Amino acid sequence: MTPSATDGPVPKGRSRRNFAGTRPVMADVARLCGVSKQTVSRVLNDHPAVRPETREAVLDAMRTLGYRPSRSARSLASGRTRMLGVISFDAARYGPASILTAINTAAQEAGYLVSSIALDTADRSTVVEAVNRLSAEGADGVIAIAPQQWVGRALAETDLGTPLVVLESALDASTPLVTGDSRTGARKATEHLLGLGHATVWHIAGPTGWTSADHRLASWQATLQAAGADVPAPLVGDWGADSGYELGRRLARRPEATAVFASNDQMALGLLHALHESGRSVPGEVSVVGYDDIPEAAHLLPPLTTVRTDFAEIGTRSLRLLLDRIDGPGERPRVDTLVPVDLVVRASSGPPPVG
Numbered sequence: 001m002t003p004s005a006t007d008g009p010v011p012k013g014r015s016r017r018n019f020a021g022t023r024p025v026m027a028d029v030a031r032l033c034g035v036s037k038q039t040v041s042r043v044l045n046d047h048p049a050v051r052p053e054t055r056e057a058v059l060d061a062m063r064t065l066g067y068r069p070s071r072s073a074r075s076l077a078s079g080r081t082r083m084l085g086v087i088s089f090d091a092a093r094y095g096p097a098s099i100l101t102a103i104n105t106a107a108q109e110a111g112y113l114v115s116s117i118a119l120d121t122a123d124r125s126t127v128v129e130a131v132n133r134l135s136a137e138g139a140d141g142v143i144a145i146a147p148q149q150w151v152g153r154a155l156a157e158t159d160l161g162t163p164l165v166v167l168e169s170a171l172d173a174s175t176p177l178v179t180g181d182s183r184t185g186a187r188k189a190t191e192h193l194l195g196l197g198h199a200t201v202w203h204i205a206g207p208t209g210w211t212s213a214d215h216r217l218a219s220w221q222a223t224l225q226a227a228g229a230d231v232p233a234p235l236v237g238d239w240g241a242d243s244g245y246e247l248g249r250r251l252a253r254r255p256e257a258t259a260v261f262a263s264n265d266q267m268a269l270g271l272l273h274a275l276h277e278s279g280r281s282v283p284g285e286v287s288v289v290g291y292d293d294i295p296e297a298a299h300l301l302p303p304l305t306t307v308r309t310d311f312a313e314i315g316t317r318s319l320r321l322l323l324d325r326i327d328g329p330g331e332r333p334r335v336d337t338l339v340p341v342d343l344v345v346r347a348s349s350g351p352p353p354v355g
Contacts (some may be wrong), residue, residue, distance in 0.1 A: 024065040024066065024067045025067075026040050026041065026067075028065055028067065029058060029061045029062055029065060029067050032061040032064065032065060033057045033058055033060070033061040034057075035054060035057070035058060039054065039058065040058055043055050043058040043059065081137070081138040081139065081140055082111060082112050082113065082140065083112065083113045083114070083115055083137065083138065083139055083140060084103075084107055084112050084113070084114050084115070084139055084140060084141050084142070084143065084319075084322065085114075085115050085116075085117070085134035085137070085139035085141070085142040085143070086100065086103055086114055086115070086116045086117070086142070086143045086144075086145070087116075087117050087119065087127070087130050087131070087134070087142065087143075087144045087145065087146075088100060088116060088117070088118050088119070088145040089118070089119050089120070089145060089146070089147055089148065089151060090120070090147065090239075091116075091118040091145075093239065093266075094265075094266075094292060094294050094311075095264075095292060095309065095311050096145055096147070098311035098312060098315070099145060099167065099311050099312075099314050099315040099318075100116060100145075100315065101312075101315070102311065102312040102313075102314070102315025102316050102319075103143060103315040103316075103318065103319050104116075105315075105316075106315065106316045106319040106320070107319055110319070110323060112140075112323075115134060115137055115139065117130045117133065117134065124150075124154040124157070127151060127154035127155060127158065128154070128157075128158050131155070131158045134162075135161060135162070139162055140162060140163075140326050141162050141163040141164065141165070141322045141323070141325060141326045142162060142163070142164050142165075142322075143164075143165045143166075143167065143318050143319070143322055144164065144165070144166050144167065145167045145168065146166050146167060146168055146169040146171070146211075147167075147168045147169065147210050147211060147212065148169065148209050148210050148211070149169055149209055149210075149211060149214075150209065151169060155171055163322060163325035163326050164322075164325075165177075165178060165318045165321045165322045165325070166178075167179060167314065167318055168211045168212060169211045170336070176318075176321045176322075176325070176335045176336075176337070177335070177336045177337065178314055178317050178318040178321065178337040178339065179211075179212075179314070179337070179338060179339065180212070180309040180310070180311075180314060180338075180339050180341055181338045181339060181340055181341050182211075182212045182215040182216050182219070182341075183215050183216070183218070183219040184219075184338075184340070184341060185216065185219075185291060185307040185309070185341040185343075186215070186216035186217075186219035186220045186223070186261070186263075186291075186307075187219050187220075187222075187223045188307060188341070188343040189201075189220075189261045189289045189291065189307055189343060190219070190220050190223040190224060190261055191223060191227075192289065192305070192343055192345070192349065193259040193261065193287055193289060193349060194223075194224075194227050194229065194259075196259070196287065196349060196350060196351050196352070197351045197352050198258050198259035198287065198351075198352045199229065199230070199256075199258070199352070200224060200229040200230045200231070200232060200259070201220065201224060201229070201232075201259045201260070201261050202232045202234075202235070202251060202257045202259065202260045202261070203217065203220045203232070203234045203235070203260070203261050203262075203263070204234075204235050204236075204237050204243075204244060204247050204248075204251075204260060204261075204262040204263060204267050204268075204271060205217045205234045205235065205236045205237065205263050206236075206237065206238075206239055206263040206264060206267075207236065207237070207238050207239065208236060210239075212263075213263050216263050216291065217234055217263070220234075220261060221234075232257075235247040235250065235251070237262075237263070237267045239263075239264055239266060239267065240266055240267070240270070241266045241267065241269045241270035241273075242270060243267060243270065244262060244266065244267030244268060244269060244270025244271045244273075244274075245270030245271070245273050245274045246270070246274075247267070247270075247271070247274075248260075248270055248271035248272075248273065248274025248275055249274045249277075249278065251271070251274070251275075251286075252274055252275055252277075252278035252280050252286075253278075257286065258285065258286055258287065258352040258353065259286070259287045259288075259289075259349075259352070260286060260287070260288050260289070261289045261291075262288065262289070262290050262291065263291055264290065264291050264292050265290040265291060265292045265293065265294040265296075265297050265304060265306055266294070267290070268288055268289070268290030268291075268304060268306070269290075269296075269300065269304075271288055272288060272300060272301075272304070272348070275288070282302055282348055283302065283347065283348055283349055283350035284350070284353060285353050287305075287348065287349040287350055287352075288304065288305070288348045288349065289304075289305045289306060289307070289348070289349055290304050290305070290306040290307070291306060291307045291309075292306065292307070292308070292309055293306045293307065293308035293309065293344055294306075297344075297346070298346065300348075302346070302347035302348045303346035303347045303348065304346055304348045305343075305344065305345050305346045305347075305348045305349040306343075306344055306346070307341050307342070307343055307344070308341060308342045308343075308344050309339070309341050310339055310340075310341075313339050314339050317337055317339065318337075321335065321337065
């Protein structure tokens with residue numbers, strides 16, 4: 001008698017062959033345990049209508065045959081692609097890159113693939129094109145990292161048709177929002193410098209129209225006003241170290257500027273360079289506080305006092321919110337998630353110079 005395809009042990013990590021000599025499919029599982037393919041599909045998707053003994057019989061058949069359901073089979077059975085879309089902007093910067101890494105990790109753990117689209121052109125047509133592409137790919141849901149206000153407006157005008165979570169910029173009354181607490185971070189940075197005895201705090205702001213930059217600028221101004229301190233005119237950068245350097249050269253010529261809060265660590269890095277080049281010691285003559293706590297911040301000279309944002313937590317929370325929306329679709333009030341921030345005090349900040 002010719003041995004069947006299921007005789008004998010199967011090496012770990014390999015599937016048995018069915019009678020036709022191919023890898024087992026759903027029909028083989030159904031045939032072995034005497035149920036329909038629909039029942040096997042329900043077991044694959046953990047449907048509650050399957051009796052426990054039937055579920056166990058199907059699982060036993062899968063183990064016997066070494067059946068491993070393909071992603072396409074799961075998609076046909078559940079009506080889902082198990083693929084999520086991410087639209088990001090300025091993805092090379094530390095914050096967005098860290099968020100993307102966290103989203104990918106959390107998605108993989110949840111059994112999803114991620115299709116990422118990084119945009120660098122600031123116009124509505126690119127956003128619409130990205131949304132259309134993800135819709136065509138059948139994304140079960142989308143996370144949009146929307147650091148600029150125009151991005152939120154562009155997204156609001158598109159017809160995505162799938163659950164959406166937005167990072168940084170609020171979209172509408174129902175779309176969940178996840179963001180770091182920029183207002184609190186800027187307040188902590190400014191209060192720290194005032195608490196050291198500085199008469200006021202100068203600010204190198206991020207570009208106008210970026211939500212986090214605008215929030216930090218507004219909070220810095222409000223904190224100075226609440227303390228009765230003068231509010232110097234802000235200097236606006238572009239997030240890059242070069243802009244921090246150029247603005248730092250201007251600040252270095254102002255002896256009254258003894259404390260500076262930069263809206264991100266890259267601009268703070270450029271500021272430190274300019275101050276050193278101009279012969280102004282940090283923190284002896286000028287105290288500097290950055291924002292984000294990039295990995296290099298602790299190794300600068302001097303080590304940089306900064307506001308730490310947990311970008312990994314932002315990415316993980318946004319993924320959880322999206323999966324919650326996918327599993328329970330329908331209109332709901334918007335959920336705003338503010339991820340806490342921490343002030344990390346290092347050697348770049350200290351009391352003002354005496355005399």
